[in-house]
Amino acid sequence: MRHPRLHSRSMDASDTDDRARDVQLAVLRRLGPSERVRLAAEMSEDIRRIAFEAEQRRHPELSAAEARQAVLDRVWGTDLAAAVRRTRAGR
DSSP: OOOGGGTOGGGSOTTSOHHHHHHHHHHHHHSOHHHHHHHHHHHHHHHHHHHHHHHHHHOTTSOHHHHHHHHHHHHHOHHHHHHHHHHHHTO
16 A cells, blocks of 8 residues: 555655655655654654754753753643643652
């Protein structure tokens, strides 16, 4: 079965030219399932790090824990982030 995200032109980044995108897709199609999961995990970790570093640059007065929490508030929404904080505090 073909994965729609690997074939959908509507999901493409506007700054990627067609030939470069075709090469990227060819490489992704050659990856096995475990390699795709590993790549996705690496990309996810990269974006978390980038978001955290950006928050620290925007608000240098925040501690590392506060900067991480600010990112979670933004990504998850304040209600969910607060619920997670409460649950973790009750461990």
